[in-house]
Amino acid sequence: MKVGILGCGAIANIITNFASEGKLGVDLKFFYDRDMERAENLASQVDGTVVLNIDDLLDQVDLIIETASPQAVREIVPQILKRGKDVIIMSVGALIDTDLRKKLEKQAEKNNSNIYIPSGAIVGLDGIKAASIGKIHQVSLITRKPPKSLGISAEKETVLYEGKAKDAVLKFPMNINVAATLSIACGTEVDVKIIADPSVDRNSHEVHMMGDFGELKTTTHNMRCSINPKTSVLAAYSAIKLLKSLNENLKIGT
Numbered sequence: 001m002k003v004g005i006l007g008c009g010a011i012a013n014i015i016t017n018f019a020s021e022g023k024l025g026v027d028l029k030f031f032y033d034r035d036m037e038r039a040e041n042l043a044s045q046v047d048g049t050v051v052l053n054i055d056d057l058l059d060q061v062d063l064i065i066e067t068a069s070p071q072a073v074r075e076i077v078p079q080i081l082k083r084g085k086d087v088i089i090m091s092v093g094a095l096i097d098t099d100l101r102k103k104l105e106k107q108a109e110k111n112n113s114n115i116y117i118p119s120g121a122i123v124g125l126d127g128i129k130a131a132s133i134g135k136i137h138q139v140s141l142i143t144r145k146p147p148k149s150l151g152i153s154a155e156k157e158t159v160l161y162e163g164k165a166k167d168a169v170l171k172f173p174m175n176i177n178v179a180a181t182l183s184i185a186c187g188t189e190v191d192v193k194i195i196a197d198p199s200v201d202r203n204s205h206e207v208h209m210m211g212d213f214g215e216l217k218t219t220t221h222n223m224r225c226s227i228n229p230k231t232s233v234l235a236a237y238s239a240i241k242l243l244k245s246l247n248e249n250l251k252i253g254t
Contacts, residue, residue, distance in 0.1 A: 003030075005064070062085065158196045
């Protein structure tokens, strides 16, 4: 399988490092970013090729990993699907827009392509998806990050947001993809609280769900990516594992 990357930031760096060590299980060779230097740096790690536009990228690959931005999901992912290519979406926050999500699903069905959403920076998503088969009564997410990860400075614990997932994603588009992933997985818009906490050094996510299945609680304390503290290493690992699973004959989980 030939794979290309759209957006050569922190997550793309981690994925490319694995590819350079032969641990990815796919042929990662093509890179696109508006910042040519970033694309060239990653391409050099795997003897890859920098492409100058999206059409050139689509001509070369079977699957594209989007690690760019919500804007790229809205503007470029439709082009990917129309060409019958598969896509892994990391900027999941864009998909909190139900109309956009349905539009992309229809395009994927029409063109026999696939949209993959990794589990990202939270654990327990398989259980959450299974639980959603029954009725869900309540789902909440508490995200706690160092102020730097949220792009602010704060000397004490500060609640920056409390409300529904859709508004959280709009206010913090580069920080709260987990709220969108969780909402899509369970079919319910989750309640979200975002806390800037100078006493912590990791990005943490607490999920609490109640439903016909019983009760579920998970807590994830993520190591932050050194390149971009807004990004959790686990988010990149989830994309790597998804890529590897595409070629595995034994499937575990939902």
